[in-house]
Amino acid sequence: MKRSFSPTGAALLAASVLLAACNNDTGSTPLPGGEDEHDHGAESAGRLVFTHADGSNSRVYVHDLESRSTLADFALVHPATAVHSSPEHRYAVIVQRDNDQVEFLDGGVYRHDDHVDEGDPAMLPFTLSGVRPTHYRHHGEQAALFFDGDSASAALSQFHLFSDESLESGGTLAHQTLDTAHHGIAEPLDGVVLASHAAASGDAPDGISVFELHGDHFHNEGELATACPGLHGGASNGTFSVFGCDDGALVAELHGDHFDDAKIAVAERLATVVGHPDVAEFAAFSYPGGNLYALDPEAGTATQVDWRDGAVDGDGDPVSALARGFDGHGEHLLVLDSNGDLHVLESSDWSHRGSIAVLDSVPASGPAPALAVSAAGDQAFVSDPAAPAIHIIDLEALSLEAVPLAFPPTGLAWTGVGEAHDHDGHDDHDHDH
Numbered sequence: 001m002k003r004s005f006s007p008t009g010a011a012l013l014a015a016s017v018l019l020a021a022c023n024n025d026t027g028s029t030p031l032p033g034g035e036d037e038h039d040h041g042a043e044s045a046g047r048l049v050f051t052h053a054d055g056s057n058s059r060v061y062v063h064d065l066e067s068r069s070t071l072a073d074f075a076l077v078h079p080a081t082a083v084h085s086s087p088e089h090r091y092a093v094i095v096q097r098d099n100d101q102v103e104f105l106d107g108g109v110y111r112h113d114d115h116v117d118e119g120d121p122a123m124l125p126f127t128l129s130g131v132r133p134t135h136y137r138h139h140g141e142q143a144a145l146f147f148d149g150d151s152a153s154a155a156l157s158q159f160h161l162f163s164d165e166s167l168e169s170g171g172t173l174a175h176q177t178l179d180t181a182h183h184g185i186a187e188p189l190d191g192v193v194l195a196s197h198a199a200a201s202g203d204a205p206d207g208i209s210v211f212e213l214h215g216d217h218f219h220n221e222g223e224l225a226t227a228c229p230g231l232h233g234g235a236s237n238g239t240f241s242v243f244g245c246d247d248g249a250l251v252a253e254l255h256g257d258h259f260d261d262a263k264i265a266v267a268e269r270l271a272t273v274v275g276h277p278d279v280a281e282f283a284a285f286s287y288p289g290g291n292l293y294a295l296d297p298e299a300g301t302a303t304q305v306d307w308r309d310g311a312v313d314g315d316g317d318p319v320s321a322l323a324r325g326f327d328g329h330g331e332h333l334l335v336l337d338s339n340g341d342l343h344v345l346e347s348s349d350w351s352h353r354g355s356i357a358v359l360d361s362v363p364a365s366g367p368a369p370a371l372a373v374s375a376a377g378d379q380a381f382v383s384d385p386a387a388p389a390i391h392i393i394d395l396e397a398l399s400l401e402a403v404p405l406a407f408p409p410t411g412l413a414w415t416g417v418g419e420a421h422d423h424d425g426h427d428d429h430d431h432d433h
Contacts, residue, residue, distance in 0.1 A: 044116050046376055046416025047071065047107045048390060049092035050383060050409040053079035053367065060094055060105060062121040062415075063390065063403065065379075072121040076103065082370075083411030087138040088164040089375055091124070092413045093145070095133050102128040102145065104167055107415025116417050124167060131155040135185045139236045141165075142173070142188040144195075149181030151201035159186035159195055161213070176211055176218045187234045187241050194241055194252060196231050197223065205231040208243060208250065210259060224261040226250050235275030235282060240297040242282045244270035249284055251297045264295055266302045272321075276330035279347050283324070283333050290320040292335075294350050307335050307343055309352040322362065323371035327380060327395055328418060334380055334395075336371050338362060342382065342393060356398045361386045367410040375418025383409040 045065035052059050058076040060083075063069070078099035083092055092105040104124040110117055130147035137144050142163050149157040157180060162172040176195070178184075184196030184205045191213050196205035206229045211218040230246035243250040248266035252259050271287035273295075282295040284302070292307040311319045319337035326333055326347065333345040340359025345352055359369060359382065367385040374380070378395040385408035392401045 044109045044118055044376070044416050045379075046089075046374055046414050047109060047121070048372070048381060048412065049083055049094075049105060049107060049415055050370075050390065050412045051076065051080040051083060051094065052407040053081075053410040054407070055079060060092070060103075060123075062105070062107060065374075065392075068403070071108070074105065074121075074123050077101065077127070080411050082136070083413045084136045084138075084143075085372070085413040085415055086162075086164050086167060087141050087143045089415050089418055090164050091167050092415055093136060093143070094411070095136065095145075097133055100129060100131050100133070102130075102133050104128075109416040111417050124170075126170065128160060128172065130158055130160070131181075134183065137185065137187050137234065139188050140190060140238075142190075144186035144188040144193055146184055146186045146195070148183045149178075149201075151181040154201075155181060156201070157181050157184055159193065161186075161188060161193060174213060174216050174218060178209075183232075185231070185234050185243070187236055187243075189236060189241065189254065192254070193218065194224075194234075194243075196243075204229070207231065208252065208261075224250070224252055224259060226261040226263050228263075230269060232287075233270070233272040233284075235273045237275040237279060237282065238277045240282075242273050242275065242284070242295060242297060244273050244284060248302065249273065249282075249295055251295075251300070253297070262300060264297070264300055264302050266293055272324065274324055274326060274333065276326040276347070278330035279326065281347075283326075285321055285324065290318070292321075303350075305345070305350040307333075307345055307350075307352065308337070309343065309355065311337060311339065311341065311343075311355070313338055322369055323382075325371055325373060327373050327378065328375045329378075332395060334371060334373070336369060336382060340369075342371075342380070344395065344398065354398055356393065356400060358382050358391050358393065358400060359384050359386065363408075367408050370409075370412040372412045372414045374414050374416070376416055381412055381414060383412040385409060 048063040058079040061073045062071045078096040081097040082095040090110045094103045106122045108119040108121045132148040135146040146159045149155040157178040160175040180198045181201040182198035186195040193211045198205045208224045210221040228245040228250040233244040241252045246269045249264040252261045268286035270284040272285040274283040292305045293302045323336040335343040343355045370383045372381045380393040382391045388405045388408045390403045
């Protein structure tokens, strides 16, 4: 695609959100641990945010990694289906897909001038509404949440763009309604969003359109020339954006005022793509096979990688991937398999460093295990609905610590202050197709 545009900054648009109750009731079901011992200005290990899906009694919990205790819990309007971290990790994005809305929680840890402040967690006083919020992506300082819409009710797909700064100010940056309803993705870049398009409502997406941000709205700058049938999953690393297709991967590279796009051919459908700003290659997983391909967008090549290291399930079949993502520094690719083991691969050469048994069992239904990583240290976190518990994994020692819970957790996100150039690579989608 050769199309000129000039990326611009964005003004705050708060009109795209609806006011709702703050839900700032706290103080039930403490987790094991000591007293809350926060030091103003100290570096923080961060806080984990996860939810209990229990109908009208659903709640969200904030667990402090230093005091090992629950700092707060809040009522949710509806059960959460997924939880994500905001671009700069201060906020948790609480998706309630089955009830067409999203709530936001301030984790309370943020950088203030030359130090880190640790305040009380709080629900933000607005709710983002739209039909079937599903695919969440963040890159740099911006995030995009894609709403699938519903072809049966003629509700079109849309996406909302926001940042930590816009959330702090009370809203989103801009939103865009698309021409069809489809299960899609919006990949945010600096001043541009790459969003999926479909031939008709209800169809699978088959390509990417370029939307340029103009203040509080977008201009449609046209479609990338390369088709991507069955488009699902995407990621960016600062230079390239990559999307999964039935026949491989669509690669888009921004060159000044235009995108160059091309296809990397793979003989399997790629449905999940993971990237990191410090990793030149992308990790792409096939569906339904669950095979891993290292995609080199510069060379236009795909190399199959053995992430399983021979692991098989109880029937002797190769294990599948339940969740995947890069660690905070991009040094390791993490893959949680269907046996409940976490595999750690070196991103420099995709070698299998080792694995650790995390989950004793993986439930066939109910909340799915979720994977999150710290942007402040070498830690990963896995929710365990069967135990129930949250597991804290030391990625250097490959050791495990469990935080027991009284309910099966749904969703998991790390909030806090990361390094200046932290991760953007975890799998931000809660299912495969």
